Amino acid sequence: MPPLKNPARTRRRLMFSLALGLAMLMPSAILLQTGALGANHTTTVLIILAVGLLLAAPGSIGLTVLQLRALRDRSMNQELNDELSTRNSVRAMAVGYVAIAAAAGYTLPLSVFIDMPLAPVLTGVLLSGVLAHVLSFAIFERQGDDG
Amino acid sequence: MAESELGNRLKALRSDAGLTQAELAALVGVSRKTINTVENEVFTPSTTLALKLARALNAPVETLFFLRA
Numbered sequence: 156m157p158p159l160k161n162p163a164r165t166r167r168r169l170m171f172s173l174a175l176g177l178a179m180l181m182p183s184a185i186l187l188q189t190g191a192l193g194a195n196h197t198t199t200v201l202i203i204l205a206v207g208l209l210l211a212a213p214g215s216i217g218l219t220v221l222q223l224r225a226l227r228d229r230s231m232n233q234e235l236n237d238e239l240s241t242r243n244s245v246r247a248m249a250v251g252y253v254a255i256a257a258a259a260g261y262t263l264p265l266s267v268f269i270d271m272p273l274a275p276v277l278t279g280v281l282l283s284g285v286l287a288h289v290l291s292f293a294i295f296e297r298q299g300d301d302g
Numbered sequence: 303m304a305e306s307e308l309g310n311r312l313k314a315l316r317s318d319a320g321l322t323q324a325e326l327a328a329l330v331g332v333s334r335k336t337i338n339t340v341e342n343e344v345f346t347p348s349t350t351l352a353l354k355l356a357r358a359l360n361a362p363v364e365t366l367f368f369l370r371a
Contacts, residue, residue, distance in 0.1 A: 161334075163333045163335065230328070230331070233331040233332065234327075234331075234332065234333045235333075237331070237332035237333050237336050238332065238336060238345075238347060238348055238351055239332070239333065239335065239336040239339060239345050240333070240336075242345070296335075298335065298339060298344060299334075299335030299336065299338035299339035299342070299344065299345070300334075300335040300338075
């Protein structure tokens with residue numbers, strides 16, 4: 156495989172792709188799972204779901220490949236996991252936890268008034284945390300980079 | 303925006319040494335954006351990184367970093 160010119164930038168772009176894909180995938184999957192859609196809207200939501208998959212899948216696969224390459228390439232590993240990236244990762248994790256707490260905090264009182272199926276709600280709560288983590292990490296990583 | 307009262311002369315010393323941000327980053331084993339954020343005082347480096355930068359630029363660490371009064 157050819158060496159990457161800027162692995163940190165590649166990771167950031169893959170994370171944006173994953174975040175965008177999850178943002179499309181998550182609500183459409185929940186809508187389909189709950190069966191709340193009429194026949195007219197199912198096709199549109201399926202298209203959004205497919206586009207979300209097309210964005211999220213390369214993002215997650217690319218990130219895995221990048222991490223595997225970093226395990227073998229010491230300089231790439233140093234660049235990807237340097238002090239600034241570690242700090243950004245911790246900050247992003249905190250954002251993710253807050254997002255999970257907020258999503259759970261809103262859905263709990265709502266569940267008193269609305270009958271909500273547990274499986275999609277739990278999926279949504281967890282995915283909102285992942286989405287917040289990935290997106291905030293990608294945003295933090297833009298700091299100091301030109302592209 | 304400054305994160306702390308710590309100032310630095312990284313940009314000046316790096317230019318004096320004839321190094322680009324990318325070259326200095328490779329010397330100390332971090333990404334170029336880390337060097338950029340340290341130079342712009344957005345990110346405060348660890349003691350280890352500060353010492354590595356001083357060694358790479360052949361300057362005492364207290365010349366490279368200083369506390370603002």
